[in-house]
Amino acid sequence: MKKKLMITALVIVAVFCGYIIGNIIVGKLNGSVDYAKYSESALRDNEDAIYANYKAGKIKYDSLKSTDAATAFIIVTKQIENTSYVKIIGNGTVKAAIANQTIIDYFERDSSGYKSETLSDGFIKIADKATYDKKTDKISLYKGSLNNDGKSATYKDKPTVYTSEEYKKERGVYPGELVHHIVSSKTVISATVKNTSSGKQFTMTLDPKSSVINYVILMAKNSNISYPTFNHVTITFEIDKNFNLLNYSTDEEYIVNYGFNVVCKSVINFTAYYKK
Numbered sequence: 001m002k003k004k005l006m007i008t009a010l011v012i013v014a015v016f017c018g019y020i021i022g023n024i025i026v027g028k029l030n031g032s033v034d035y036a037k038y039s040e041s042a043l044r045d046n047e048d049a050i051y052a053n054y055k056a057g058k059i060k061y062d063s064l065k066s067t068d069a070a071t072a073f074i075i076v077t078k079q080i081e082n083t084s085y086v087k088i089i090g091n092g093t094v095k096a097a098i099a100n101q102t103i104i105d106y107f108e109r110d111s112s113g114y115k116s117e118t119l120s121d122g123f124i125k126i127a128d129k130a131t132y133d134k135k136t137d138k139i140s141l142y143k144g145s146l147n148n149d150g151k152s153a154t155y156k157d158k159p160t161v162y163t164s165e166e167y168k169k170e171r172g173v174y175p176g177e178l179v180h181h182i183v184s185s186k187t188v189i190s191a192t193v194k195n196t197s198s199g200k201q202f203t204m205t206l207d208p209k210s211s212v213i214n215y216v217i218l219m220a221k222n223s224n225i226s227y228p229t230f231n232h233v234t235i236t237f238e239i240d241k242n243f244n245l246l247n248y249s250t251d252e253e254y255i256v257n258y259g260f261n262v263v264c265k266s267v268i269n270f271t272a273y274y275k276k
Contacts, residue, residue, distance in 0.1 A: 172217025
């Protein structure tokens with residue numbers, strides 16, 4: 001079973017735009033993408049082999065180039081999988097037509113599993129919470145009501161419970177993913193790297209079709225929309241010399257079509273903490 005970090009804030013983008021679709025007509029019809037023609041297994045790099053090469057000293061921090069962006073991202077993802085504790089907090093905004101939606105995202109994991117919460121305030125109010133038990137391989141998804149402060153929620157309903165494989169089958173992704181995009185040498189179309197005061201920062205532009213084949217399934221499932229068409233996907237992440245993830249962000253633009261188009265733009269910034 002894959003055990004990656006799940007940040008659910010990205011899905012709120014689709015939910016929000018699905019709401020706006022019912023209220024605002026934008027532009028002409030948009031062509032659809034045949035996502036079924038892509039194979040996930042063909043798009044993935046051998047992530048275990050990459051991490052093994054890093055642990056064996058064959059991939060070195062000081063030698064990283066822009067062309068190593070996907071490799072570095074895979075390594076930091078594996079590092080997070082193996083860390084004893086991590087907390088990630090995200091904040092962002094989704095823009096569609098004249099409306100904005102704010103997002104607060106919280107994630108915390110330790111050796112027993114993880115818990116996460118996503119709160120979104122604006123035209124619609126969303127509160128989602130998830131817990132994952134590593135021992136039983138069960139994830140419980142809760143729906144709640146956003147409180148008046150927009151920063152907390154009340155949960156009353158019983159959760160929907162999945163195994164990891166059930167979640168993957170229904171929603172296209174595994175629970176616990178850092179991002180829901182496929183990041184590999186086959187999906188990164190360009191990248192840059194620069195030195196920072198804390199380490200190195202990579203900015204990757206992903207193929208807006210092949211990188212989102214799982215993500216669009218999740219978006220459609222959570223917001224009852226057809227598969228969107230992405231115009232661009234950019235992921236920026238910063239690491240230290242030990243390949244620890246310090247922060248990352250997603251910058252996306254995509255179009256949802258219901259016989260008319262709605263352009264949705266989102267920017268979400270995440271920071272990682274390794275101490276309670």
